[in-house]
Amino acid sequence: MKKFKLLILLALAMVAVSCSEDDLDPNSIFNPDPQERNAFETWILENYTKPYNIDLKYKFDDVESDMKYNVTPADYDKSVALAKLVKFLWIDAYEELLGREFIATYCPKIMHLIGSPEYEKSGGSMVLGTAEGGLKITLFNVNDLDTKNPDIESLNYWYFKTMHHEFAHILHQTKNYSTDFNTISAGKYTGPGWVNLESDAVAMKMGFVSKYATTETQEDFVETIAIYVTYTDEQWQAILETAGEEGAPIILQKFEMVKEYLAESWGIDIDKLHKIVQEREQKIGDLDLGTL
Incomplete structure (x- = not known):
């Protein structure tokens, strides 16, 4: 027993000596210096973060990405242009209608830009955007943005119909709509089979504004919002004409x-939101998409 106690005392002494001889690193692992920002990041701070508490991420961050897909980072100049377009066509449109407090309260707190699309392995469909629990919206295919001659139909297809679509998800996830909506086209939803529909015209004749709206009731609901807001009056009327006597009602x-x-x-x-968006879409040619 005495020998065992002696061994313990010797071990403790050795630990004490070794600890006393170790010099602690005086440098903290945390960097107390202010974050260095490039010109774009400073612009994001002033135009997104401070007024709306939005963190716009354009540098590739795998934590923010879906690991199931191979995607590419967003180009710097394309990200600058898209950030300015999103501010003008989406954030400012809602602010014009409802005020800054609304968009600051309900907008997603993270906007994530990805250079390439995501492709579904089954069916080959393309992911244009995602919304996650009302906290984040991700936009894809940023690197295909034409910064010299932006075309509004292309912008709506790739980005702004998606923005209104995903924001509508955030709204109904916060305050749900009447379940009566779900009964209108009950039995006609296609699920993943929407990709097999021949065309949007087929969906319109069934009473849907697009093929994707046939997926399920929530997608039907938000597609109706997104398409009405971003399409011109002529395009909306064309949908109703294509839908015909059965689909249009x-x-x-x-x-x-x-x-x-x-x-x-x-x-x-x-209707007012639609008008504001349409008026702003006519002015994109006047925007300087390259200068911060």
Whole structure:
């Protein structure tokens, strides 16, 4: 027993000596210096973060990405241009209609830009954007943005219909719409089979504004919002004409429920939002998309 106690004392003494001889590193592992920002990051701070508490991420961050897909980082200059377009066509449009407090309160707190699209392995469909729990919106295919001659139809297809679509998800996930909407096209939803529909025209004749709207009820709801807001009056009328006598009344019934939901739940007049967006779309040629 005495020998065992002696061994313990010797071990403790050796630990004490070794600890006393180790010099602690005086440098903290945390960097107390202010973050160095490039010109774009300073612009993001002033135009996104401070007024709206939005963290716009354009540098590739694998933590923010879906590991199931191989994607490429967003180009710096394309990211600058898209950030300016999103501010003008989406953030400022809602602010014009509802004020800064609304967009600062309900907008996603992270916007993530990815250079390439994501492709589904099954079916080959393309992911244009994602919204995650109301906290983050991801936009893809940034590197295909034409910064010299931006075309509004291309912008809407790749980015802004997606922005309104995903933001509509955030709104209904916060305040749900009436389940009566789900009964209008009950039994007609296709699930993943939407990619097999021959065309949008086929979906329109069924009472949907697009092929993707046939996926399920929530996608139908937000597609109706996104397409009405971003499409011109002529394009919206073309949808109704294509839908015909069977499809058009169904689309209009869904639209009236969407319109009522936005007005009663959020104070959003979708007709005024549509007008604001359309007016702004006509001015994109006047924007300087390269200068910060």
